[in-house]
Amino acid sequence: MLLVIEQVLNGLQFGLLLFLLAAGLTLVFGIMDLVNLAHGSLYMMGAYFAATFAAWTGSFVLGALLALGATLLLGIVLEFTALRHLYGRDHLDHVLATFGLILFFNEAVRLIWGPAGLALPLPSWLTVPVQIFPGIYYPAYRLAIIVVALAVALLLYVGVMRTRIGMLIRAGASNREMIGALGINIKLLYTLVFGLGAALAGLAGLMQAPILTVQIGMGENILILAFVVIVIGGIGSIRGAFLAAIFVGLIDTLGRAFLPNLLRQVLSSADASTAAPALSSMLIYLLMAMVLVVRPEGLFPANKR
Amino acid sequence: MADPLLRVEKLVRRFGGILATDHVSLDVAKGELHAIIGPNGAGKTTLISQLTGHLAPDTGSVLLAGRDITRLPAYRRSALGLARSFQITSLLLDFTAADNVALAAQAHDGHSFRFFADARQENGLRDAAQAALQRVGLADRAHVLVSKLSHGEQRELELAVALATKPQLLLLDEPMAGLGVTESARMVKLLQELRKEVTIVLVEHDMNAVFALADRISVLVYGRVIASGAPSDIRQNEEVKRAYLGDQHVVVRQ
Amino acid sequence: MKMLFNVRNAVPTLVVAGLLLLPLYSHLSGNIFILTLFTRIVILALAAASLNLIMGYGGMMSFGHAAYLGIGGYAVGILAQEGFGSGFLQFPVALAASALFALVVGALSLRTRGVYFIMITLAFAQMAYYVASGLARYGGDDGLTIYKRSDFAGLINLSDRVQFYYLCLACLLGVLFLVWRIVNSRFGLVVQGLRSNEQRMQAIGFPATRYKLVCFVIAGTLCGLAGALLANNTDFVSPAIMYWTRSGDLMVMVILGGMGSLFGPVIGAVAFLVLEEILPFIIAIVGTPFVGDAVAGQAGEYWQLVLGPLLLFVVLFGRGGIMGTLGRFSRG
Numbered sequence: 081m082l083l084v085i086e087q088v089l090n091g092l093q094f095g096l097l098l099f100l101l102a103a104g105l106t107l108v109f110g111i112m113d114l115v116n117l118a119h120g121s122l123y124m125m126g127a128y129f130a131a132t133f134a135a136w137t138g139s140f141v142l143g144a145l146l147a148l149g150a151t152l153l154l155g156i157v158l159e160f161t162a163l164r165h166l167y168g169r170d171h172l173d174h175v176l177a178t179f180g181l182i183l184f185f186n187e188a189v190r191l192i193w194g195p196a197g198l199a200l201p202l203p204s205w206l207t208v209p210v211q212i213f214p215g216i217y218y219p220a221y222r223l224a225i226i227v228v229a230l231a232v233a234l235l236l237y238v239g240v241m242r243t244r245i246g247m248l249i250r251a252g253a254s255n256r257e258m259i260g261a262l263g264i265n266i267k268l269l270y271t272l273v274f275g276l277g278a279a280l281a282g283l284a285g286l287m288q289a290p291i292l293t294v295q296i297g298m299g300e301n302i303l304i305l306a307f308v309v310i311v312i313g314g315i316g317s318i319r320g321a322f323l324a325a326i327f328v329g330l331i332d333t334l335g336r337a338f339l340p341n342l343l344r345q346v347l348s349s350a351d352a353s354t355a356a357p358a359l360s361s362m363l364i365y366l367l368m369a370m371v372l373v374v375r376p377e378g379l380f381p382a383n384k385r
Numbered sequence: 386m387a388d389p390l391l392r393v394e395k396l397v398r399r400f401g402g403i404l405a406t407d408h409v410s411l412d413v414a415k416g417e418l419h420a421i422i423g424p425n426g427a428g429k430t431t432l433i434s435q436l437t438g439h440l441a442p443d444t445g446s447v448l449l450a451g452r453d454i455t456r457l458p459a460y461r462r463s464a465l466g467l468a469r470s471f472q473i474t475s476l477l478l479d480f481t482a483a484d485n486v487a488l489a490a491q492a493h494d495g496h497s498f499r500f501f502a503d504a505r506q507e508n509g510l511r512d513a514a515q516a517a518l519q520r521v522g523l524a525d526r527a528h529v530l531v532s533k534l535s536h537g538e539q540r541e542l543e544l545a546v547a548l549a550t551k552p553q554l555l556l557l558d559e560p561m562a563g564l565g566v567t568e569s570a571r572m573v574k575l576l577q578e579l580r581k582e583v584t585i586v587l588v589e590h591d592m593n594a595v596f597a598l599a600d601r602i603s604v605l606v607y608g609r610v611i612a613s614g615a616p617s618d619i620r621q622n623e624e625v626k627r628a629y630l631g632d633q634h635v636v637v638r639q
Numbered sequence: 640m641k642m643l644f645n646v647r648n649a650v651p652t653l654v655v656a657g658l659l660l661l662p663l664y665s666h667l668s669g670n671i672f673i674l675t676l677f678t679r680i681v682i683l684a685l686a687a688a689s690l691n692l693i694m695g696y697g698g699m700m701s702f703g704h705a706a707y708l709g710i711g712g713y714a715v716g717i718l719a720q721e722g723f724g725s726g727f728l729q730f731p732v733a734l735a736a737s738a739l740f741a742l743v744v745g746a747l748s749l750r751t752r753g754v755y756f757i758m759i760t761l762a763f764a765q766m767a768y769y770v771a772s773g774l775a776r777y778g779g780d781d782g783l784t785i786y787k788r789s790d791f792a793g794l795i796n797l798s799d800r801v802q803f804y805y806l807c808l809a810c811l812l813g814v815l816f817l818v819w820r821i822v823n824s825r826f827g828l829v830v831q832g833l834r835s836n837e838q839r840m841q842a843i844g845f846p847a848t849r850y851k852l853v854c855f856v857i858a859g860t861l862c863g864l865a866g867a868l869l870a871n872n873t874d875f876v877s878p879a880i881m882y883w884t885r886s887g888d889l890m891v892m893v894i895l896g897g898m899g900s901l902f903g904p905v906i907g908a909v910a911f912l913v914l915e916e917i918l919p920f921i922i923a924i925v926g927t928p929f930v931g932d933a934v935a936g937q938a939g940e941y942w943q944l945v946l947g948p949l950l951l952f953v954v955l956f957g958r959g960g961i962m963g964t965l966g967r968f969s970r971g
Contacts, residue, residue, distance in 0.1 A: 184947025358773025463844030492844035497825040
């Protein structure tokens, strides 16, 4: 029972992290119609920045904040110099160009930080187990991730639903031509949206960093999951991304945790340990395929085009 | 009317809260040229799309030669002899005019699961294409890329493509849209010839053409047919005049 | 005839001539490495050509094409492991398995379009990847070693580098010929028409999905052939060959070479993979006068740093890929 609660919390935590990544992706896709494969690279940069700044300043929190700022800046620069030229072009052009960016970032990281990868150690106050229910303990850091991610989700919700800028963002997600007609400075809006997406990706990366190692190519694996999330949730929809991300996070984590034991009932131990992670990963893609076949716009589409 | 070629019965189509097609019924006899007119936004293209199978109606039915085609997809209706030209020119831009027409002929010449022989060398198809192009006056532009044709030539090509499928019913969605005076006159003359061979449903704004060509006219306003009958009746219909020009009189050249 | 001699036609001719004569060069210079490199290039060019059929001519942006490399490869590998070493069994099975997978994936995916189509094809490829990495018996993540290449009963010896190279080249040229015939056939015109304006094609009477599905299956099958050859080339097959970034590599080759042109995929594959090998040298050579030997040599290692922006550049300014740019030169 303890195990189940712990794994559910882990699933929630992973799902929230996925949400941070997916939110930026779905905003950029929904509003600027830009397929950005290099979103995973921004995730990676967030992690690398955090590890570096934390080592320089000696403080985890300070390093995280600096990394957030750096990734935001990087995103804005990227949008300004390269990506804005892709707006309005074929999705295939986006795929090719941002794929090239992935290669560039991976190599740049290898050049600057070397091929080995980094570690981001946690300060002692984040490693203690916290008692969340009587008799049930959960690592403080994972709890912190949940709290921070939920706070960001709430901020996003309030920001998108209650502010003028948020209204523009929502309008843009459902009807791009309209916001142009309203005479808003589109270029600035797009740059800001992209920057926001980059910051969210960086945040996800730096929060995940202490749990998994910081290494080259870490973006590609999770990027694909983020795409799955936004397709299931509905492109351009933050609410959809939230629900889908939690769902996917739970399935993935619970699958990895409990599928091996389930499979051991029918397969040999060795076979089960190889098959289990593969099967739980497959589940997510199977889910996406089913959603696409039955409801191609996603479960909670942003627009009624 | 005895056995109309096309019968539309109480067609309804909604878009969210908007009733784009409001219980539309009409009959088109074989050999007739039936014009559908109405102010902008009346739902003419929506109606045509439901007749050709590109849009599904919510309720109601469409019958072609007595056969219910309401739920049939567009390509099946084409096989049954329904051809369409599009209001916004919809051609294969990176192909030549001849290619466009030949493909239409190919679609009605057996299956296309042939993988080896060069289709552009198939004389049957090429001859049929040339004939259709000749008909609309584009014979000497056969090997020009569609993207390089003038707007008027593209409208004529739309017609040629529709003809190449040997239809029994031609649905023309504003074939004169964007044409100059000479080109319009040429199109009207062409339609005068075509009406002897094929039944035509013509959606048009050009009133001169409509009154010159139509056997019968239906007037569509806000998705509803407000009047249907001979041109002379329509010309004098008060409701029609009001729909077009408020309470002022409609002036139509005789 | 006057159209035949221009830059756009000269380059593919030179490339094909070069590919035909390569083993001679390798033999004379003693450079074995270049032979194995170009065997790989030829095989991947075949895969790119199959992708070009659905992407360039058919307008179907499949992000899961690398799956067929894996399916073809695993057909060979699994059969070899189970004691069925005959190429006469392995290759047909590779083709059949690829065709079947393409049929299922196509039937489901072609109900969507645009970016959703891209995502769902990617999803299926990832599923194939995970199935392969979940099979402990066949190596799982570590992959499967193939101890003996496909046996063609003395007809051709795949272990002989030169024979194997010519087999691959023959397959590539054969596939290009096939694609050429298909593209100009009735079927090919329909598929191209569907890419150009699907609504119009439906209106004149073509059932779109049927034709796209058949095209999809043909492309998958041809890529399965490439997979079987690739497994023989590396004597190894692993799930990694099916990872989505490999599908991305194939897409890059097709786009770089020029989508919808017959030789585009060959040029693209050669360009992409040769750059991978040569760019380090070029960077080193170009850089040495400026920053000295050691640094330039080091810099050469980071060739992808250049490739990335290069791709970006091609997208933004080089419309139609390499063949497209050459075409503009030959038109003057």
